[in-house]
Every structure is written in C-alpha cells, then in structure tokens.
Amino acid sequence: GENVEQHPSTLSVQEGDSAVIKCTYSDSASNYFPWYKQELGKRPQLIIDIRSNVGEKKDQRIAVTLNKTAKHFSLHITETQPEDSAVYFCAHSGGYQKVTFGTGTKLQVIP
Amino acid sequence: GAGVSQSPSNKVTEKGKDVELRCDPISGHTALYWYRQSLGQGLEFLIYFQGNSAPDKSGLPSDRFSAERTGGSVSTLTIQRTQQEDSAVYLCASSVGQGTYEQYFGPGTRLTVT
Numbered sequence: 001g002e003n004v005e006q007h008p009s010t011l012s013v014q015e016g017d018s019a020v021i022k023c024t025y026s027d028s029a030s031n032y033f034p035w036y037k038q039e040l041g042k043r044p045q046l047i048i049d050i051r052s053n054v055g056e057k058k059d060q061r062i063a064v065t066l067n068k069t070a071k072h073f074s075l076h077i078t079e080t081q082p083e084d085s086a087v088y089f090c091a092h093s094g095g096y097q098k099v100t101f102g103t104g105t106k107l108q109v110i111p
Numbered sequence: 112g113a114g115v116s117q118s119p120s121n122k123v124t125e126k127g128k129d130v131e132l133r134c135d136p137i138s139g140h141t142a143l144y145w146y147r148q149s150l151g152q153g154l155e156f157l158i159y160f161q162g163n164s165a166p167d168k169s170g171l172p173s174d175r176f177s178a179e180r181t182g183g184s185v186s187t188l189t190i191q192r193t194q195q196e197d198s199a200v201y202l203c204a205s206s207v208g209q210g211t212y213e214q215y216f217g218p219g220t221r222l223t224v225t
Binding site for chain 1: 144152153154156159161167202209210211212213214216217218219
C-alpha cells in the first residue's frame with residue numbers, strides 16, 4: 001500500500017523551542033522521503049528530502065531522520081522562528097510509484 | 112528558468128457548467144501531477160502522468176473529472192457539470208522523472224462553483 005500517516009495534525013511551540021513531526025508508511029519499496037512546506041496562501045515547496053541509503057540528513061535548523069526497519073521518518077526543526085509557521089507535508093515514493101503525501105501538520109510558532 | 116504555470120488563477124463558474132484548467136510544466140519534466148486542496152486541507156491526489164506511460168487516474172473523484180497531457184507537456188484538467196463541492200484550489204506539479212524527484216508546484220487555480 002501507499003498510505004502514509006502524519007502526526008500531529010497541529011503543533012504549537014514557543015519561539016526557540018524544537019518541533020518534531022512524524023510520519024509512518026507501509027510500502028517497503030519506498031526509498032525517497034521528501035518534506036514540503038506550504039505557507040499560507042502559497043504553493044508547497046520542498047525543504048528537505050532523504051533517500052533510503054542514509055539515516056539522517058541536516059540542513060541548518062532542519063533535519064530528517066529515517067528508520068526503514070520501523071517504516072517511519074521524522075522532521076525536526078530546532079530553534080523555531082515565527083517564519084517557520086506553515087503547514088508541513090511528508091511524502092514518500094519509490095521506483096516507479098507516484099509520490100504519496102501525508103495529511104499535513106499545521107505548525108504555529110508563538111513569538 | 113520559468114517555473115510551473117497554471118491558468119486561470121481564479122475561476123468562478125455556475126453549478127452545472129464545465130471548466131478547463133491548464134498546467135504548463137517546467138520544460139523537460141516528464142512527470143506531471145494534479146492535486147486538489149480544499150481550504151485548510153491536505154493535498155488530494157487526482158492524476159499522475161509519467162512520460163508515455165498510461166496515466167494513473169486512481170485519484171479522480173468521479174467520471175466528471177478527466178485530464179489529458181498533450182505532447183508530453185501541457186496538461187488540461189476538465190471538470191464537467193461542476194458541483195459546489197468541486198470548489199477548491201487545483202494544484203499542478205511537475206518533476207524531472209518518476210516519483211523520486213522534487214516536485215515543483217504551480218501557483219494553483221482557485222475554482223469557485225456558485
């Protein structure tokens with residue numbers, strides 16, 4: 001199957017705190033795990049992705065971890081800032097599969 | 112270079128009318144996706160084109176919805192006999208290949224059915 005579960009659906013954190021969003025998938029053939037950020041009224045944009053040959057990837061304040069055995073992957077945002085407020089979507093795909101998106105997490109960073 | 116473009120940006124139509132939404136992907140991108148996003152909701156997959164392969168139409172909600180992609184480039188999403196529940200933002204995205212590449216989204220078409 002191609003389903004992906006994403007949690008939590010909403011998340012509020014104080015500015016400067018960390019935020020973690022988790023996704024679980026079921027298809028063992030999946031090998032590509034991107035994360036998209038959608039600011040209010042704008043289009044989704046890729047912020048980070050990871051492939052199954054690595055377990056963690058960092059880009060400044062954001063990081064993604066992947067556990068292929070458990071079939072879950074997570075987005076970590078450290079030192080959150082108000083501009084991090086947005087909806088975040090996880091996704092996965094593999095081989096010739098289409099990309100399947102999670103249901104989204106609305107992150108609110110409180111100044 | 113130019114990104115993904117969509118037209119029109121906004122469309123207001125009366126219930127029962129047909130509408131056509133257009134997507135111009137990034138040149139050279141072989142994969143093209145259509146999604147629907149209702150207010151405050153997630154990305155609902157509609158249809159996926161990849162090269163010359165038969166499209167994956169598994170997300171189309173009813174037979175009122177159809178899409179085509181001519182010459183491996185421009186795509187048109189057609190909604191026949193529109194209903195109020197069709198009101199949403201329709202997003203198109205393209206990528207260089209099959210699923211394991213970044214998707215570049217267009218700005219979307221906001222459809223309002225009155």
